[in-house]
Amino acid sequence: MNFFELMQIPSDSAIRIPAHWGQGRSVFGGLAAALVYKALRERAPADRPVRSLAMTFVAPMQCEAPVHLEVEVLREGRAVSQLLGRALQNGEVVTLVQASFGAGRPSVVAVDAEPAPALKAPDECQSFPYLPGITPEFTRHLEMNWGQGGLPFSATPAREMGGWVRLRGESPHQPVDEAALLALVDAWPPALLSHLSRPAPGSSLTWTIEFVQPLPVADVGEYFLYQARIEHARDGYGHVAANLWTAGGELAAISRQTVVVFD
Numbered sequence: 001m002n003f004f005e006l007m008q009i010p011s012d013s014a015i016r017i018p019a020h021w022g023q024g025r026s027v028f029g030g031l032a033a034a035l036v037y038k039a040l041r042e043r044a045p046a047d048r049p050v051r052s053l054a055m056t057f058v059a060p061m062q063c064e065a066p067v068h069l070e071v072e073v074l075r076e077g078r079a080v081s082q083l084l085g086r087a088l089q090n091g092e093v094v095t096l097v098q099a100s101f102g103a104g105r106p107s108v109v110a111v112d113a114e115p116a117p118a119l120k121a122p123d124e125c126q127s128f129p130y131l132p133g134i135t136p137e138f139t140r141h142l143e144m145n146w147g148q149g150g151l152p153f154s155a156t157p158a159r160e161m162g163g164w165v166r167l168r169g170e171s172p173h174q175p176v177d178e179a180a181l182l183a184l185v186d187a188w189p190p191a192l193l194s195h196l197s198r199p200a201p202g203s204s205l206t207w208t209i210e211f212v213q214p215l216p217v218a219d220v221g222e223y224f225l226y227q228a229r230i231e232h233a234r235d236g237y238g239h240v241a242a243n244l245w246t247a248g249g250e251l252a253a254i255s256r257q258t259v260v261v262f263d
Helices: 003-007 029-043 137-141 178-186 191-195
Strands: 050-057 066-076 080-089 092-102 142-148 160-167 202-211 224-234 237-246 251-261
Touching: 003 029, 003 178, 029 050, 029 066, 029 080, 029 092, 029 178, 029 202, 137 142, 160 178, 160 191, 178 202, 178 224, 178 237, 178 251, 191 224, 191 237, 191 251, 224 251
Parallel strands: none
Antiparallel strands: 050 092, 050 202, 066 080, 080 092, 142 160, 160 224, 202 251, 224 237, 237 251
């Protein structure tokens, strides 16, 4: 099943994630977050776009085991709706997502986004291929081209890392939505891994993402530009900020993660 086929599974049913969407001992975090987001979106007012999501990966979500989704409406204000979503396996919470949906309002404040970084074209960047038994299983569903910083475990002490990314095997004319953006942003390995000289596991502890509304008009078959910057790292924890732009340079999402490295 590809990404959008998984997104078509009813949120009120037991969902089983195939093993080819695995990431180490858990489901790919971008997919886990997208599944909970879909359930949240269905409960929020249609005229209120999602502004931000705050995810906590409480425990590994296991592939093949049934996942159940729960949604709680915390508050419905005049312009903003606050909801809480949970993904459960065996009766225990594995992923927690707090969402803020907000209608637009007139404002004199208008600040343009920072421009996208200048990188080489995707076909001029180093490909990050799916290698069975080496790269995470879920990477078979994404096409990634490295344009900045070092590859994981290359002992490259750079602050910035990024390149181009798009979903494989999806309709090239499928409009990108927030669920797809979650997968595109989380596809990249933690930037901290490029500082290591040998393989070691790393995972997101918490993740906050904010969407630029209205979303830029783009298709999932197009490349998106990703750049992450390490702001601080110590004691096995790193704090990483990242942005995602369309190929045309429009900002689509702003991300921040607390990453754990087990080196």
